[in-house]
Amino acid sequence: MTFGQFDESFVSVPIIKNEKIVSVMQGIRNKKTNKVFFSHTEDTESISFFQNIIFSKRILKPLKDTAYPSNNSTSRAYWQPVTSCSTRTLIVGCTQDASGANCTPIVSTTTTCTTTYIFTNDYDDSDDGYYPPDGYTYDGTRPNVSNEEEDxxxxxxxxxxxxxxxxxxxxxxxxxxxxxxxxxxxxxxxxxxxxxxxxxxxxxxxxxxxxxxxxxxxxxxxxxxxxxxxxxxxxxxxxxxxxxxxxxxxxxxxxxxxxxxxxxxxxxxxxxxxxxxxxxxxxxxxxxxxxxxxxxxxxxxxxxxxxxxxxxxxxxxxxxxxxxxxxxxxxxxxxxxxxxxxxxxxxxxxxxxx
The missing domain is CATH 3.40.140 (Cytidine Deaminase; domain 2)
Structure with missing residues (x-):
């Protein structure tokens, strides 16, 4: 998976075991030497990112049902996650005088993901998209709803x-x-x-x-x-x-x-x-x-x-x-x-x- 940044110099690949993301393999390409350096991480945020992307729909399958029920249902199968993530990578590279064979860049990657859920009754099969009804937002909020303190x-x-x-x-x-x-x-x-x-x-x-x-x-x-x-x-x-x-x-x-x-x-x-x-x-x-x-x-x-x-x-x-x-x-x-x-x-x- 590349992020379309850094001249396609970063790749992150999830490692899956028993339908669960257990770690992430990262590859960094040094554009000057055109060499690729690999590292292995068990960073929880990176694992959570891929877990949500790859398995979210499968996890939402009902525990006992073999098929999804009809539309317009509050069944568990019809709550769809919407995940947005941002990734920041800090790379401390090698000097021009360093030998490419002996120098490995120091890479620190932070991925922050936020997952909200929407009801999937409004389904657009043209691009596999799910949309909340008119007047609502993806985080489930509605306008003009206050948190009144009442008994x-x-x-x-x-x-x-x-x-x-x-x-x-x-x-x-x-x-x-x-x-x-x-x-x-x-x-x-x-x-x-x-x-x-x-x-x-x-x-x-x-x-x-x-x-x-x-x-x-x-x-x-x-x-x-x-x-x-x-x-x-x-x-x-x-x-x-x-x-x-x-x-x-x-x-x-x-x-x-x-x-x-x-x-x-x-x-x-x-x-x-x-x-x-x-x-x-x-x-x-x-x-x-x-x-x-x-x-x-x-x-x-x-x-x-x-x-x-x-x-x-x-x-x-x-x-x-x-x-x-x-x-x-x-x-x-x-x-x-x-x-x-x-x-x-x-x-x-x-x-x-x-």
Whole structure:
């Protein structure tokens, strides 16, 4: 790979082992002597650059799917990385009097890469390009969206306590004994919430939801045998929706889940800047890797009690400075509390919302 600079005097070649970049071979051509000098590096930034370029699409393939689902889906397969990199190379060469055979230039290369993610619904097959919808940018930001500091209960109440949302959450609660995930998106159309229903496939532990028109609320169910709280799929997809610019009102957005374990929760974005950084981390290496990270770091699993999963999930969000807050509801979805870690293991503090 050459960068079209220095009279094509620099080449960098990734070394691949077991579908992973393990190191990078670099070649420098001395234009005066026309000799090429090779060096070997395990620089993490260089490795990360090639890892993103070569394997990003393959990593984003769903863990269980053998083919990508249809367009207009929030499936993991449709969050596409956009990577931009800059490379700076410092070369300390040889003097004219030095023998070319015994003199090797000293080369220092720094590569800085930034990866953001966009929803790949808008696909242009003329040049294999992906574009965000009109009015959005590649880093997932939207104009005129402020990071208002509000009480979490106030953030949740606009949509989470609406009669439409609560009624649909109750409907989903009645379906948790099913063998498939079900859910709704809700969009605010002239101060009226309009719902769209989605249903997963039997036995799948995730749900393909279309957010291409923008959403204000996403609610869904976890059937028997699934987690009693938010799953890695839930976190990955809310991160992708935010970075793709598909959350219409981030300050009041609600992600809801009801489970067969008798629990119901809302997840809200309490700090936009912190969540933006957290979303970058979640999306960085694709779902397969994040799924393993979540399992190992959060310690949330099906064998835990509801309280253990609550505590571990809250701990995970806090340790990762996620900018997210968790709201817990009663069985009728009428009473909600912000929950947080207590002082002791598996102790949960509840601050009831008015």
């Amino acid at each position: 979490p209960c106030a953030k949740m109440s606009k949509y989470g306590k609406s009669e439409k949302t609560k009624s649909l959450m109750r409907n989903l609660k009645a379906e948790t004994s099913s063998n498939k995930e079900k859910g709704y998106t809700l969009t605010d159309e002239s101060n009226s919430l309009v719902e769209t229903y989605f249903e997963g496939e039997i036995g799948n532990s995730f749900l393909d939801i279309d957010v291409s028109s923008g959403v204000n609320v996403i609610i869904h169910s976890h059937y028997t045998g699934l987690l009693s709280i938010f799953s890695p799929d839930d976190i990955f997809n809310i991160a992708g929706a935010y970075k793709g610019g598909f959350i219409r009102d981030p300050n009041n957005f609600v992600l809801g889940v009801v489970t067969d374990s008798g629990t119901q929760y809302y997840l809200i974005i309490d700090d936009l800047q912190k969540f933006s950084n957290f979303a970058n981390m979640v999306l960085q290496y694709g779902f397969d890797i994040y799924n393993h990270m979540y399992a190992n770091l959060s310690k949330v699993n099906q064998s835990n009690t509801n309280i253990q999963n609550e505590y571990n999930f809250l701990n995970y969000l806090k340790l990762n400075n996620s900018g997210l807050s968790v709201m817990k509801g009663d069985a009728d979805m009428n009473s909600w509390s912000k929950i947080g870690k207590g002082d002791n293991k598996n102790e949960i503090k509840e601050d009831k919302c008015p």
